[in-house]
Amino acid sequence: MALSDLRGVERNEAGIEAALGILKQRFGERFQTGMAIRGQHAHTTTYIPTQAPDGVAFPESGEEVQEIVKVCAEHRVPVIAFGVGSSLEGHVNAPGGGISLDTSRMNRVLAVNAEDLDCTVEPGVTREDLNAYLRDTGLFFPIDPGANASLGGMAATRASGTNAVRYGTMRENVLALQAVMADGSMVTTARRAKKSSAGYDLTRLLIGSEGTLGIITSLTLKLYGIPQAISGGVCPFPSVETACQAVIATIQMGIPVARIELVNQLQMRALKNYSKLDYPESPCLFVEFHGSDAGVAEQAETFGEIAAEYGGGPFLWTSVAEERTKLWKARHDAYWASLTLRPGAKGLSTDVCVPISRLAECIAETEADIAEMGLIAPIVGHVGDGNFHTLVLMDVDSPEEIALAEKFVSRLNMRAIAMEGTCTGEHGIGQGKMGFLEHELGHGVDIMRTIKAALDPQNILNPGKILPAA
Numbered sequence: 001m002a003l004s005d006l007r008g009v010e011r012n013e014a015g016i017e018a019a020l021g022i023l024k025q026r027f028g029e030r031f032q033t034g035m036a037i038r039g040q041h042a043h044t045t046t047y048i049p050t051q052a053p054d055g056v057a058f059p060e061s062g063e064e065v066q067e068i069v070k071v072c073a074e075h076r077v078p079v080i081a082f083g084v085g086s087s088l089e090g091h092v093n094a095p096g097g098g099i100s101l102d103t104s105r106m107n108r109v110l111a112v113n114a115e116d117l118d119c120t121v122e123p124g125v126t127r128e129d130l131n132a133y134l135r136d137t138g139l140f141f142p143i144d145p146g147a148n149a150s151l152g153g154m155a156a157t158r159a160s161g162t163n164a165v166r167y168g169t170m171r172e173n174v175l176a177l178q179a180v181m182a183d184g185s186m187v188t189t190a191r192r193a194k195k196s197s198a199g200y201d202l203t204r205l206l207i208g209s210e211g212t213l214g215i216i217t218s219l220t221l222k223l224y225g226i227p228q229a230i231s232g233g234v235c236p237f238p239s240v241e242t243a244c245q246a247v248i249a250t251i252q253m254g255i256p257v258a259r260i261e262l263v264n265q266l267q268m269r270a271l272k273n274y275s276k277l278d279y280p281e282s283p284c285l286f287v288e289f290h291g292s293d294a295g296v297a298e299q300a301e302t303f304g305e306i307a308a309e310y311g312g313g314p315f316l317w318t319s320v321a322e323e324r325t326k327l328w329k330a331r332h333d334a335y336w337a338s339l340t341l342r343p344g345a346k347g348l349s350t351d352v353c354v355p356i357s358r359l360a361e362c363i364a365e366t367e368a369d370i371a372e373m374g375l376i377a378p379i380v381g382h383v384g385d386g387n388f389h390t391l392v393l394m395d396v397d398s399p400e401e402i403a404l405a406e407k408f409v410s411r412l413n414m415r416a417i418a419m420e421g422t423c424t425g426e427h428g429i430g431q432g433k434m435g436f437l438e439h440e441l442g443h444g445v446d447i448m449r450t451i452k453a454a455l456d457p458q459n460i461l462n463p464g465k466i467l468p469a470a
């Protein structure tokens with residue numbers, strides 16, 4: 001099965017030409033058509049070929065987003081929302097050309113309601129910028145994909161990261177959205193209340209819709225108090241299987257881990273070299289606990305005992321902020337560290353997620369596949385959720401290597417689906433995983449097509465993504 005599906009969106013030359021003229025006149029310097037900037041806005045961080053838009057608009061408000069979408073609707077021109085472009089599956093490609101709508105100038109924090117533990121931001125605010133802004137309030141926003149992504153892009157991909165095992169994903173942490181729909185109208189999906197039973201859940205319809213149903217112009221997000229104490233550390237294991245068994249036991253015992261991340265032996269080698277970590281070159285779990293001083297110490301000790309039952313240890317942990325930061329910086333740099341295992345290669349990142357009881361089996365079969373196919377593909381994972389990544393390192397100029405990588409990824413995705421899991425725990429479908437959606441959701445995909453056709457009858461919002469050609 002070919003992974004990426006680049007078909008299905010015809011160019012509307014006359015409409016594109018008309019829209020380019022109108023937007024250039026209206027936005028001046030804030031509408032760019034240079035090849036370099038167009039190429040950047042379709043950068044795919046992988047081997048999927050770049051399909052550049054015809055122009056890039058930089059709106060500064062929801063009203064300006066409405067103006068752009070109305071022009072595109074009138075001339076039936078694709079409009080592709082763009083955050084920072086860190087998505088991995090060709091999400092921001094423009095297969096039928098059109099306008100990239102870059103939200104980087106919509107980067108204001110609009111309100112922080114500390115007593116309600118929420119805030120409202122524009123979509124171009126990045127997760128690191130938001131946490132820097134919040135620092136003095138004693139609050140933080142926990143969702144942390146490996147890249148410093150925009151919050152609009154994170155909602156649009158239903159992103160998560162190392163903290164999801166405790167704090168959930170974007171699905172659980174967005175209270176409300178404002179979005180511009182395909183006809184240029186603006187919708188508010190919910191209020192600031194923590195719960196609501198008011199009708200269809202439009203917030204969650206837009207979360208994960210990858211810019212295909214609406215363009216998010218503001219987000220109201222849940223915030224959390226920065227924990228009084230944090231402890232964390234690294235625990236080596238004799239094998240990936242024993243590490244996974246320790247994860248399952250930890251979760252089943254109800255120990256409130258905030259992060260529990262698997263790094264396999266090859267990934268550990270890369271991390272040691274890249275981030276100068278002084279740990280054994282064996283499969284390891286990176287673990288973190290949030291709570292009171294006594295609570296995090298107790299949790300760390302209990303985890304150490306569980307790890308020992310599965311042959312793991314010593315579990316070296318610390319509450320010293322600088323040491324923990326170094327560890328998690330290394331974990332977040334895993335992607336870049338992996339690339340050093342094969343200089344010049346590009347990485348194809350996978351992100352299957354399975355019920356946690358199937359995790360050890362899924363990883364073991366995947367490691368066997370990697371060995372049998374002769375691939376270089378380190379594994380790292382948010383294993384507390386049953387989610388793990390392999391990064392297949394390949395020469396993107398070699399059709400044979402691409403074909404082999406696609407075969408591997410296909411087998412991996414189908415394996416996860418067969419284990420009642422998903423082909424994507426957090427990266428989304430984009431162009432790269434369209435071929436797997438029907439295997440995973442069957443008739444559910446027809447319902448998605450009906451929703452898309454009802455909300456975007458001209459198919460102008462990020463066309464050619466998520467839904468395979470019928």
Ligand SMILES: Cc1cc2nc3c(=O)[nH]c(=O)nc-3n(C[C@H](O)[C@H](O)[C@H](O)COP(=O)(O)OP(=O)(O)OC[C@H]3O[C@@H](n4cnc5c(N)ncnc54)[C@H](O)[C@@H]3O)c2cc1C
Nearest residue numbers: 083084085086087146149150152153154156159160211216
């Ligand atoms: C090194 C690395 C590590 C990563 N680790 C993780 C990880 O741990 N967890 C994880 O979940 N992801 C991870 N990712 C993937 C990526 O960071 C996420 O998918 C992120 O949410 C994308 O945000 P962005 O701002 O880059 O969005 P973009 O790439 O710009 O856009 C992504 C999609 O969202 C749409 N979109 C963007 N903004 C809006 C908007 N305002 N309204 C509507 N649609 C919009 C776009 O049209 C596109 O379909 C990683 C990526 C890299 C490069």
